Amino acid sequence: MNEQEREQNKKINQHSRQISDLQQRLKTIELDVEPKGRISTAFEAIEEDLDEIKSRITRLEQNTEHRFNRLDAKLEVIIEHLTGVNDLPEE
DSSP states (O other): OOHHHHHHHHHHHHHHHHHHHHHHHHHHHHHHHSTTSHHHHHHHHHHHHHHHHHHHHHHHHHHHHHHHHHHHHHHHHHHHHHHOOSOOOOO
8 A cells, every 4th residue: 555545545534533423413412402302301491490480479479469468458457546537538
């Protein structure tokens, strides 16, 4: 085998390794992106976390509104007691 053939074989082998490496990378990407791949699974987990956060915020808002309504009612009772006025005419 002459020098030129060895050099060609070397380049062919190098290109074959590169193609094989690219095929492996493509398979990895396909596995990551497919419907139940790592990326899809990560997005599903994030979506579940966001749903839980929304639910917590909704509960906090409801709790805050309930507490505000209770405070408002207590203030009305205190004002009535201090002023002796049940309801003032608005007109």
